[in-house]
Amino acid sequence: MTTPSPDNPNDLSPITRAQQLRDELWFHNDRYYNNDSPVISDGQYDALMQELRELEAAHPECRTANSPTQMVGGSPSDRFPQVEHPIPMLSLANAFGRDELEAWHRRVTDLLDGQPFRMVAELKIDGLAVRLVYRNGEFVLGATRGNGQTGEDVTHNLRQVQSIPHKLIGDYPPVLEARGEVYLPLDSFRRMNEERERNGEPLYANPRNTGAGTIRQLDPAVVRDRNMEIWTYSLNDTGDSALPSSHWDALSRMQSWGFRVNDQNRIFDTLDQVCDFYDDMLAHRHDWPYEADGLVVKVDSIAQQNALGFAGREPRWAIAYKFPAERANTRLLDIVINVGRTGSLNPQAILEPVVVSGATVQHASLHNEEDIHRKDVRIGDLVEIERAGDVIPHVIGHVPVPGEERGPEFRMPERCPECDTTVVKELGDAMHRCPNSACPAQFFESLKHFVSRGAMDMDGLGERWCRILIDRGLVSDVSHVYNLTSEQLVQLDRMGEKLATRILTNIEASKKRPLARILFALGIPHVGAEVADILVSRYPSIDELAQAGIDELADLYDYNREESQGVGPRIADSIVSYFVVERNWQTISELRDAGVQLWQELAPVNEDDQPWKGQTFVITGTLSTMTRREAEGKVKALGGSTTSSVSRKTNWLVAGESAGSKLATAERLRVPIIYEHRLLELLENPGMICEIA
Numbered sequence: 001m002t003t004p005s006p007d008n009p010n011d012l013s014p015i016t017r018a019q020q021l022r023d024e025l026w027f028h029n030d031r032y033y034n035n036d037s038p039v040i041s042d043g044q045y046d047a048l049m050q051e052l053r054e055l056e057a058a059h060p061e062c063r064t065a066n067s068p069t070q071m072v073g074g075s076p077s078d079r080f081p082q083v084e085h086p087i088p089m090l091s092l093a094n095a096f097g098r099d100e101l102e103a104w105h106r107r108v109t110d111l112l113d114g115q116p117f118r119m120v121a122e123l124k125i126d127g128l129a130v131r132l133v134y135r136n137g138e139f140v141l142g143a144t145r146g147n148g149q150t151g152e153d154v155t156h157n158l159r160q161v162q163s164i165p166h167k168l169i170g171d172y173p174p175v176l177e178a179r180g181e182v183y184l185p186l187d188s189f190r191r192m193n194e195e196r197e198r199n200g201e202p203l204y205a206n207p208r209n210t211g212a213g214t215i216r217q218l219d220p221a222v223v224r225d226r227n228m229e230i231w232t233y234s235l236n237d238t239g240d241s242a243l244p245s246s247h248w249d250a251l252s253r254m255q256s257w258g259f260r261v262n263d264q265n266r267i268f269d270t271l272d273q274v275c276d277f278y279d280d281m282l283a284h285r286h287d288w289p290y291e292a293d294g295l296v297v298k299v300d301s302i303a304q305q306n307a308l309g310f311a312g313r314e315p316r317w318a319i320a321y322k323f324p325a326e327r328a329n330t331r332l333l334d335i336v337i338n339v340g341r342t343g344s345l346n347p348q349a350i351l352e353p354v355v356v357s358g359a360t361v362q363h364a365s366l367h368n369e370e371d372i373h374r375k376d377v378r379i380g381d382l383v384e385i386e387r388a389g390d391v392i393p394h395v396i397g398h399v400p401v402p403g404e405e406r407g408p409e410f411r412m413p414e415r416c417p418e419c420d421t422t423v424v425k426e427l428g429d430a431m432h433r434c435p436n437s438a439c440p441a442q443f444f445e446s447l448k449h450f451v452s453r454g455a456m457d458m459d460g461l462g463e464r465w466c467r468i469l470i471d472r473g474l475v476s477d478v479s480h481v482y483n484l485t486s487e488q489l490v491q492l493d494r495m496g497e498k499l500a501t502r503i504l505t506n507i508e509a510s511k512k513r514p515l516a517r518i519l520f521a522l523g524i525p526h527v528g529a530e531v532a533d534i535l536v537s538r539y540p541s542i543d544e545l546a547q548a549g550i551d552e553l554a555d556l557y558d559y560n561r562e563e564s565q566g567v568g569p570r571i572a573d574s575i576v577s578y579f580v581v582e583r584n585w586q587t588i589s590e591l592r593d594a595g596v597q598l599w600q601e602l603a604p605v606n607e608d609d610q611p612w613k614g615q616t617f618v619i620t621g622t623l624s625t626m627t628r629r630e631a632e633g634k635v636k637a638l639g640g641s642t643t644s645s646v647s648r649k650t651n652w653l654v655a656g657e658s659a660g661s662k663l664a665t666a667e668r669l670r671v672p673i674i675y676e677h678r679l680l681e682l683l684e685n686p687g688m689i690c691e692i693a
C-alpha cells in the first residue's frame with residue numbers, strides 16, 4: 001500500500017483535496033487581486049477552480065460557505081477609501097469549448113421556455129473592471145470591483161484615463177452607472193518594459209497586472225503617463241430613468257453619450273453565428289493594441305436577462321467563451337541557475353526555440369527545485385509551455401513520449417555556480433540559497449538593484465555599466481559608487497564625458513533620496529518598497545531602525561494587519577538579521593561617510609503647529625474613513641506620537657470597529673477611549689483636546 005502523498009491529488013480524500021484547492025486558490029486570489037502579481041497562469045488558475053467546482057458538485061460534504069467558488073475577485077485594500085457597490089459587481093461563468101457554450105445556450109433556451117433570444121458578443125478585455133458613476137452628466141465616482149460588494153474609490157486615478165468622459169454629452173439620464181474594463185495598451189506596456197530592460201530592472205510580467213497595479217497605486221500622474229484606456233460594456237439602472245430595453249441599444253446609447261464602446265461588438269440570432277465570430281476573433285487576437293482572452297456572450301433583451309437572473313455570483317444571461325490558452329510543446333535543453341540578489345538559486349528553463357502565439361520563446365521560468373519536481377520535468381524532456389501573459393512563459397509540465405528514455409531527476413547544485421560556496425536550504429524556505437554575501441553574482445544583482453529607478457535612481461548607470469564597474473574592480477560594495485570620479489568613468493570604453501557627468505550628477509542627487517528608498521535599495525531580504533514605507537513611518541532614521549527589536553518590528557505587522565503586505569515576524573527577523581552582519585554595517589558607515597542621508601528629513605517644527613505635543617495615541621480596530629496608518633500620520637502631523645501597545649503612559653486610545661484586546665487593556669488601565677467620530681472632530685479642532693483631556 002502506498003502512503004498518501006500531498007503531491008499526488010488522486011491519493012487524497014475529497015475533503016482534504018477540496019481544502020487543499022481552497023487554500024491554493026485563496027493564495028492565488030491574493031497574489032492576483034491584492035498584489036497584482038500572480039505566480040500561475042490564468043489557465044492553471046481556471047483548472048484549479050474547475051477541479052474544486054467539480055469536487056464540490058460531486059461531494060456536497062466538501063462545500064463550505066467561504067469557498068473561492070462562492071466569491072468574486074479580491075478584497076478591497078485600505079490604500080483607497082472603500083465604496084459599496086449598490087449593484088454587486090459580479091463575475092462570469094466560463095465556457096472552454098463549443099460544447100460548453102452549446103450547453104449554456106440550451107440552458108437559456110429551456111429557462112426562457114423556448115422563446116427566441118438574440119445575443120450580443122463582445123471581446124472579453126483582459127484588464128481591471130471598474131464602475132463609473134455620473135450625476136447630471138458629471139463623472140463623480142470611479143471604483144474597482146474589490147470583492148464584488150465593496151471596492152476601492154479610485155476616482156482620482158480614473159480621471160487620468162483619457163477615454164473616460166469627465167462630462168457626458170447628449171440626452172443622458174440624470175444618474176447613471178457604466179461599467180467597463182480599464183487596460184494598459186500593449187505599446188505602453190512594451191515601452192515600459194523596454195525602459196526597464198535598459199535600466200537592468202526586472203520586467204513586468206504582463207499588461208493586465210501592470211495596468212491593475214497602475215490604477216491601484218496612489219499617484220494619478222503615473223496613470224496619465226501610461227496612457228491607460230477603457231472599453232465600456234454595460235449600463236446600469238441606478239434610479240428611475242427609462243434605460244434601453246436591449247443591451248445592444250444600451251451600448252449604442254452609451255457611445256452617443258461619449259463612452260468608448262468597442263467596435264468589434266456584434267449582435268446575433270444564432271449560436272452558429274456566434275461561433276463563426278469567435279473563430280474570426282480568435283484568428284485576430286493579436287491584431288489589437290490590447291489583450292482579450294475570449295468573448296463575452298450576453299442575452300440581448302433586458303427583460304429576458306431579468307427573467308434568467310443569477311446563479312450565485314454569476315448571471316445566467318451571460319457567459320465568457322474563453323480563447324484557448326496559448327500553449328506549445330518543445331524540448332527542455334537545459335536548466336541553468338541564476339543567482340539572485342538575495343542569494344536565491346533561480347532555475348531557468350532553456351528551451352528549443354518555439355513560436356507561441358506569434359512570439360519566439362526560448363526561456364521559461366521554473367520557480368525552484370520543488371516546482372521542477374512537482375512538474376516532473378527533466379533535461380531532454382518534451383515539455384508543454386504556456387505564454388501566460390505577454391512576457392514570461394511558464395513550463396506547465398512534462399509531455400510523455402512513449403518509448404522515450406528520460407534523463408535523471410533534476411537536482412539543485414550543492415555549490416553556488418558563481419562562487420562555489422556550499423548552498424543552504426532552510427526549513428520553510430522554498431529556495432536554495434548561496435549564503436555568501438560577497439558572492440559576485442549576488443553583488444552584481446545587488447548593485448543593479450541599488451542604482452535602479454525605484455531605489456537610488458542613478459539614471460545612466462544601467463546593467464551594462466554595473467557589470468563593467470565590477471569587472472574593472474572599481475566597485476565591490478554598493479557604497480563604492482559614491483567614490484567614483486569623472487577620471488575613472490571617462491576611461492571606460494564608450495563612456496563619453498557627457499554620460500560620465502550625467503551619471504555623477506545622478507549619483508550626487510541620490511544622496512538625498514527619502515529614507516524608504518534607501519532601505520529598499522539596501523536589498524534587505526523581504527523589504528520591498530511598501531514595507532520600507534511602513535518602517536520609515538515608525539523609525540525616521542536607520543539607527544533607530546537598527547535598534548528595533550524583533551517583537552517590536554513584528555508588531556508593525558499586527559498594526560497594519562489589513563494591508564496586503566505588513567511587516568510580520570518573517571520580515572522582522574530578516575531586518576534584525578541584516579543589522580547583525582558586520583559587513584552590512586560597513587556599507588552603512590561608508591554610505592554615511594559619502595554623505596548619503598540616512599534619516600528622514602522632517603518638516604521644520606513650529607510649536608504652534610504642534611498642539612498635540614506630548615500626547616500619545618494608540619489606534620486600534622478598523623476605522624471607516626481612513627486607514628490606521630493615515631490616522632497615525634494625522635496625529636503625528638499635529639505633534640502627537642503613536643505607539644502600538646497600550647500602557648499607563650498612553651493618553652488616548654482610539655477605538656475603531658472590532659477593536660479587541662487593546663480596547664480591553666485601555667479600559668483596565670483607565671486610559672481615555674475615543675471613537676472615530678470623536679477623532680475626526682478633534683482633527684478638525686485640535687485645540688479641543690485640552691477641553692476633553
Ligand code: IVH
Pocket residue numbers: 089090091092122123124125126127128129181233234296315318320
Ligand atoms: S460583462 C455580470 N463584458 O470579465 C458580469 N465583462 O469574468 C458582467 N470583462 O468582471 C460583466 N470584458 O471584468 C463584461 N465585454 C465584457 C468584458 C467583461 C471583460 C471582465 C469583467 C468581468 C469579468 C468576468
